[in-house]
Amino acid sequence: MPYTPELKQLIKKVEATRPERVRRKKEGKEMPAMSLEERQAVLDAFHPDCKKTSKRSIGVGVNKGYAISPEIVDQLESKSRVNPDQVDLNPRFTTDVLVVGGGGAGVAAAIMAKEHGAKVLILTKLRVGDANTMMAEGGIQSSSKLHKDSPYYHYLDVLGGGHFKNVPELAEALVGDAPETLAWLESLGCMFTKDPDGRLLTIHGGGTCRKRMHYAADITGAEIMRTLRDEALNFPEDIKVIDFTSAVELVLNDQGQCAGVVAYNHETEEYFTIKAKAVIMATGGSGRLHIQNFMTTNHYGATGDGLVMGYRAGVELNFLHTVQFHPTGVSYPDQIEGLLLTEKFRGMGANILNIDAEQFVFEREPRDVEAAAFIRECEERKKGIATPSGKVGVWLDSPMIDDLKGKGTVEKEFVGKWKLYMRHDIDISKEPMLTYPTLHYQNGGLKINARSETSLPGLYAAGEVAGGIHGENRLMGNSLLDVCVFGRRAGRSAAEFVKSGAKDGKLGLEHVKKYHQELEAAGIGGGRVSPMLLPDYGNPDVRKNQITTCYLGTIR
């Protein structure tokens, strides 16, 4: 729905301060960025991670005592969806490399594993490409402008964004592989935004010291995802796909290696075993767990399955004590609440404003700082803008981009969002957008090394499910890079393992039985089972009448 008369009245204030703000920006006069001390102060007081109720210690397993979001702990402190004694471990499918997850990391891994001689099977609970990669908008970072940028400065930015906690060898892999990875995507035919002579256009992102954000209009992730998907699906002999089927447990063999998964067919509701010489976990993030009840930018399947499966098999978790909230999620209109408004809006100069149309924060702070500043403005200073359904937001002044870069820029550079808002009769090249922080990214995950190996031989992890690359906070444009860099590394490593390290052995689920015993001994878990696989958005009034819990005759 369009803005209400009350909101339109407030927009007039934004319009009143805009010419002066545009003039200052054209003169290069920016609002000053916060010092590291100021950043820390606003994070400590207002970032959702710092709330007292935001953490609980994990009660069992290799990270016992590690305090992270209770919503994730609930998933970890749960029993398997299957009774390990009942599962038929005779494999229905056998492959060299099994990729769990059909997003950017999974598909990049599949392509690389194929190129290194492996037969690949992609298992995905929705369709290939139904993933956060598809929804990433703003861009992909890489140093590419030789006269002003290099992996050295990219590394410094990555570390600064991550509070200097990143695993050095992973950050090094990220920035070092970046140019080659970007060139690979270019060779696959990604339509990056370029000058006629082929020079890539680049802009800033939050926390970057050089303009190194490469993009494809405002659908960079979709462009990368659909290109990778097309490439993978063009080799059906080497890369097979089973979709609408989840992995629910890893399967180990008696050589101590990861050797497949227990899969669940969502239609037939049947569990079966897939045997593999190597498994790549690429299940993505966990936004659909709705940590602290925040709305999320994540796709429907982002329920943290890979964390659960890996953890039960003894793989250590790291950096899950921080969760990334994207500062600019949609808070109005309600139909698209929580949806991501790319950081590129701010990268191209759009200011952030409160109800009095005043700037209260520089628009390109790192994401965690920017989000915390929004929350402070609304919660403490009470200068947010209330929506008719009782939510709150701050203005993202998109029309000033047209004033800065020329009329028509918003429609051209943000065509996806422009069309989306036009469906609700809001023209974002003329009216600003109401935004509030939204649950965006799982900073941590399964611990890996620079070869994308986990501590379990034969198990690799890549993309959002892995942790350490971004430390405690990821910068814009480094996740599309991450999924491609570590997807490629995982694919290569797994294919090499298939040739040289994989040993055949008897399949088993002893680790699940052991985990169940631990849960029982600790007296935790209650009746929960995990992974969740899909979120429950059912109507509670309907749910309370869905009282069949087991098979009775033919219909459930």
Next chain:
Amino acid sequence: METKVNLIPIHVMGKQYMVPDTLTVMKAMEYAGYQLTRGCGCRGGICGACGIAFRLPDSYKIEVGLACQAMAQPGMYLAVLPFFPNKRGIHDLNKVKAAVDTFKALYPEVFKCVSCNTCTKSCPMSIEVMDYINAVIRGDIVQAAELSFDCVMCGLCTSRCPAEISHANVAILARRLYGSQITPRAEHLAKQVEQVKAGKFNEGLDQLKKADVNKLKELYKAREAEPDNTPDEWAPKSNDYL
């Protein structure tokens, strides 16, 4: 202040449910009690997983849309199309040319287009689908790529096409040919790849990897920031580590 919920009837695959009139079709189905296992992806109109076909009362027209974007409307009859059997012309991108003959070989049905424009009318992204198909027929791959750029590959155009064209797969072939063979490659990027491979940045990165937090903070604070509104030619004062 509690706003009053206005309930309207919709028919999901023939069965009537009363749902609030402020919901998208996807949220209306969940409100009705569906646990979606197909036909749901990004919930934001970009992944193309949730195609629907519907008809409104007193209209003969069959309309299509995305369940996460289309609003529930009183009396609508809808069916979900989470999967549509698209044709794929299997190819290795490195072995096909950016020329009309490639499309003739992989997607000959394109040339049977009757220019009815139903594809364009059915596109939830408002893409000029017929125009890009015609561009392919003329061999204008650049135009086909540019016109189809916003395609979410939902396949709704295919579901309505009398010539049975798999438009989305035709379009991505055009875009990938455009991106890989027609536009010039970025020379600066190729040079950077060479520099990385030659080990030019290893020493600097080694220093950073070994640096303690205080040293890193010092270097971080000292970074020279490229101003926002400067041309691409801007260069930092220091050439160190470039």
